[in-house]
Amino acid sequence: MATTEVHPASEPARWAYLDRIRTRPGPFTNPDSFDGKVVAEAMENMKILVIGAGGLGCELLKNLALSGFKDIHVIDMDTIDISNLNRQFLFRQTDVGSFKAEVAARFVERRVKGVKITPHNCKIQDFDEDFYMQFQLVVCGLDSIEARRWINAMLVNMVDEEVEDSYKPLIDGGTEGFKGQARVILPTVTSCIECQLDMHAPRAAVPLCTLASIPRQPEHCIEWAHVIAWDQEKPFPDLDKDDPEHITWLYQKSLHRAREFNIPGVTYSLTQGVVKNIIPAIAATNSVIAAACCNEALKIASNCAPFLGYPDNNYMMYSGNDSIYTYTFRHERKDDCPVCGTLARPLPDIDQAWTLRDLVDSFAARPEAQLKKPSVRAEGKTLYMQSPPSLEAQTRPNLDKTLVELGLVDGQEIGVTDPAFATVVFKYRLKFKS
Amino acid sequence: MLKIWSMKKEQQKDENSAEGNGAAAPKKKKVTAAQLRAQKDLSELSLGTTMSTEFPDPDNILSFVLYVEPDEGMYKGGRFSFTFNITPSFPHEPPKVQCREKIYHPNIDLEGKVCLNILREDWKPVLDLNAVIVGLQFLFLEPNASDPLNKEAAEDLRNNREGFKRNVKIAMGGGSVRGESYKRVLI
C-alpha cells in the first residue's frame, strides 16, 4: 500500500467513509488501473443509467446516490400500484397512480443533497443509440426477459472497436422470493444476457389440450378461463390484467370450471397470480441484489477493488431459502451467441452504384465464408431471400436495383444467412467507397 | 473508470483476431436477434409440394401465412392457412400460430388454436420454424383423439372413425357438423 491519503472531491466530511475506500488502495486493488487522486472527481462527472424504478430500481437509485454518483437517469414506464408499497420504499399510498420514475427521482434528490436524477416515464425502446451512448454505466432492475434482451442487444451492438467510449458495462439484477442474481456484462468481452438465456427457466406451460379436456389442477382451470374462455366470450374488448373486474370475470369462470370437475383450490389470489404470472417479491431480497449490483458499479467506476466481469467470475447467484448460499462463478461466452457472437464486420469498398445482385454475388468471394446462396436483410427491409419461394419471388426485383435505390446508407448493418452455414448468421456493416 | 477497452484489446491480442480498421462510421438500424434468427430459419425452410407461404409485407418477415394442402390422409383436398407471428422474444418464446379457417379437427379448436406440444409446453430455442411446420403437417396426417382441443371431434374420431372421416369431408365441403357450420376449403 503506497498511500493512505484520502482524495475527496467535494464535501469531504460527508463522504468520509466512501472516500477512505474509493480513493485509497487496499490489498486487492490493482495498482495498474487505480488512481486514487482522480476517482472522486471522475465519479462526480459520470452519467449512469438505471433501468426500472420498481423493487430493485428504488434500491439502485438510493445506493448509487450514496455511492458518489451525481448524475443519474432512470427509465420506467410504469405507474405506482398499491402492491408495490411492501418493498418500493420511495413510494407512499398517496403516490399510487403516479409515474414511478418521476416519484423515485424526486424523493432521492430531496433526501441526498447534490445528486441529480433525471426521470424518463417511458419505455427503453423509445430511445435510440444516441441516447444510450451518453452513459458510462447501465444498471438494470427489470422483471422482464424481453426488456433485458433488448437493452443487452442495444449495448452490445453499440460497441465500436475503434471507440473506447462505446463500451458500456451492463450490470443486471433480478429477484424471486428469497432468491436472486447479480451479474456484470462487459459487452463483447464477457458473456452477455443472450449467452445466459439458459439461466432463466422458461415459464412452465401446460398443454392446451389438458386445459381444454382434462384439467386436474386449479391452475388448469384458471389458464382455461384465461386462454380459451376469454377468447370465446370476449367479455371486454381487451384483457387488462390490472383491472379487478377482468380478474373477477376470470376468477368466476375458473371457479365454475373447477366445480364442474370437482377441483379444489381456485381462489382470487391464485387467479391473479396465474394470469399475471406474479413473482413473489420482498424488500429484503431486493436490498441484497440491488446492493450487490451497485457494489460492482462502484468498483467498476473507481477501480478501487476487483469487480465481477473480467477475467474471472461475472455472475453471483444468491439463495436465502435454506440458510444463505451464494455461488459466484464465470458464465462463459457463447461463440454462436446471436447477439455478441456475431459482431457486425465492416464490409469495405462497396460501390453505392452496385446493384443488389453485385453485392449478393460478392459474398461468394468473401474469405471468412464463401456464401453461395446468401439471403440478405437490413433492419425493416428484406433485400433478397433465396427461400421460401414466395418471398424469393417478392424480393427478386430488388436484385436489379442499386444499393442507393434500395435505401441503403453508409454504415448500414445487414444480416446474411446461408443454408450452408446452419449455425451462424453473418452481420456486416456496409462501408461505401468515397 | 475501468479499462474495458484495454482489456478488450488484450483479449483480441490473445485470440489474435483479424480485421478491423477504418474510421468509425455512424451505425444505425441494427438487425435484431429475433429477426436474424427468423431470417435464418426462413432461408432453411423446406416446404415440399404441399405447403407455401405468403408474406403480406415482405419487409416484415416476422409475420406471414402458411398454406397447407394435404395430399394424403383424411384432410386431402383441403386447403388450410395458418398465421405465424414471431415475437421479439423469438426464439426464447415459440412463434404464435393460429388456423384462419374454422376446422373440424380434434387438435384445433373452433377459434383456430392449435394443440401442438412444440408450440407451447415443449418449445425450446433450438427448435426452428421447420420443426413447427413438420408438426402442423403431422396434425393433418394423424389427428390425435386422446388429448383433444375439440372434444366433439375427438369423440367422433375415437368412437366412429368412418363417421369422423365423413364429418371431415362435410366440414371441408362447407357443410354443418354437430350444429357448427363450416366454410368450404376444398380446392
Added chain:
Amino acid sequence: MTEIVMSQTPPILHGPSEKERKYDRQLRLWAASGQAALESANMLLVNSGAGTVGSETLKNLVLPGIGRFAIYDEAEVSEADLGVNFFLDDSYLGKSRSRGVTELLLELNPEVEGSWYPNEGVRTLDALLAGSQVFTVIMYTHPIQPEQLSQLEAYGQKHRTPLVAIHSAGFYSFFQINLPGAFPIVDTHPDETAATDLRVLRPWPELVSFAEDLTKSIDDLDNFEHGHLPYVVILLHHLEQWKATHDGKYPATYKEKTEFRKIVQAAARTNTPEGGEENFDEAAAAVVKTLVAPSLPSGLKEVFEYEHTDPVEQSSGFWVIADAVKRFYETHQCLPLPGKVPDMKAHSRVYIQLQNIYKAKARKDAAEILEMVQATPGGQHVDPAEVDLFCKNAAFVKLINATGWGSDAETPRIDRLRSVAAAEFAADASAELTLTPLSHLPIYLALQATAHLPASQPPAVGAILSAIAALVPGAERNERVVQAAHEVARAGAGELHNVAALTGGMVAQEMIKIVTKQYIPVDNTCVFDGVEGRCQVLRL
C-alpha cells in the same frame, strides 16, 4: 349439472382487502400465518458505529409490516452519517440519530410503530431493557461496548430472546445469530419437486383396490383409457406383477430398478398417433425416484435423536408432536403421508379420485398422531393445525442450533472458533486442488478484532492483528488474515452504503425466517466479502 348464468360484469366477490393488496407479493411467500407472526413482533436495534447496516435492516422489516421496533443509539447525527445513511437528512444534523432514523423509517409503513432511545424518559440501555417492552429479537451492531453486550446477553438468557450481532465495515461484513436454544422449523418450504411421497412400496388397501380396478383388464382398455392411466396406478400394477415373479419382493437394487423401468416402458402402446404414451413415459421416469424404501430424512433423524436438557422446551407443541411422529414411525416404519399428489397425465375424474384417496389417508395418519399427542401429558393443548402441518412436512423438518450456545453449551465459544479456524485454514491449503472457494474466516477474524473498538478510534493493522492473535493464536501470521486486516483498516470503521444495504437485506431475511418460523435460518454466522461478491456460512 346446472348451468350457472354469469352476467357480463359480475360483482367483485372475495376480492382482496386493501391490506392484502399491499402485502400481496409477500403473502405469496409466507401466507397469512407468517404475516400475523411478523405483525406481532417487536424488534430492538442497538445501533452504533457508522450506523447504516442497522437502519437498512429495519427498513426491510418495516416495509413488510412488523408490529413494532425500537432503536437504541447514543450517537448524534454527523455529516458523515448523511453520506451513508438514507434514513437521515440535513434537518437532523446534531440531533439524536435514533430519533432521525426512527422518524424516517416510520414514513415507510403507517401500520408499524416505532420508538427511539435514549430519550427524556429512558436514558440508558439498562433502563430500556428493564422496562415493560418485551422484544421478540434483538439486533446489535458492532462496535458495541462490552458492558452493553453483557446487558443484552443477560436479557437474551432471561427472556429466551434471539440476539443478532451485525458488523459492516468497508467491503466486509458478517452477522451472527445467537438463538436461545434448539430451533425447530416445520414449514421449511422445500422445493415442490422434492416434496412428494407416493408410498407405492407401502400401499394401503384403498389405494391397492383403486389401482386394481383400473388395471384388472388393462390389455382390453382402448387406447384412450390406456393412455390416461395415472402413472401411480401403472407403477402399482407392474409392481404387483413383479412381486408375483420375484418371491413377493419389490425391485430393490439399482439393477432391478433399471430392469423394472424397462418393463414399464415396454408396456406402453406404440400403435398410437404419437407412437408412444406419455403416462408410461411419466411412470418410467418416476421409477428411480419413487421406488425408494422409506428411510428417515437427516433433519428428522436429528429431531428424533435430540437429547433434551430443558423441560420447558420439551413440553412445547413441537416436541410433543415430534415424539408422537417418532412413535408412529417406529410402529409403521414410515412417516405420516403428506397427501399431496403431483400433477400427472390422467382424466380429471380419475385424478381427483386418486387425490382424494391420498388426502383421506393423510387425514387418517394425522388423526392417529393427534390421538397420540392428546394422550401425552400436556398434549391436550396442542393445536390440531400444528399436528397437520407437521405431518405434511415431516420429511423436511429441520433443527437449527441443535447444540445451543447458552449455559448448556459443552464447549466454550472461543474453543469452537479455534477448531473451526484450524479446519478452515487446512481446507484453504488444499483449495487449489479441490477447486473450493477460499474461507471467509480471515474476514470474520479481522472484523471481530474490532468489535469493541469505538468508532472514534479507527483501527490500525497492528492492533487488529494482535487482537486476532488473542482470538486464534497463530492466525495473525496467515497471509490472507493479514490482507483482511489491511482491508478492515482501510475502511477505518466506516461503512460502504452498498455493503450495509446488502447485509441489511440478508439480516432482514433471517429475522423474517426466525419470526415466521418458515424457511431455514442461517446457523449461525454469515460472512460477506464485497471484493469478491460472495458469502460463506460458518457455524461458530
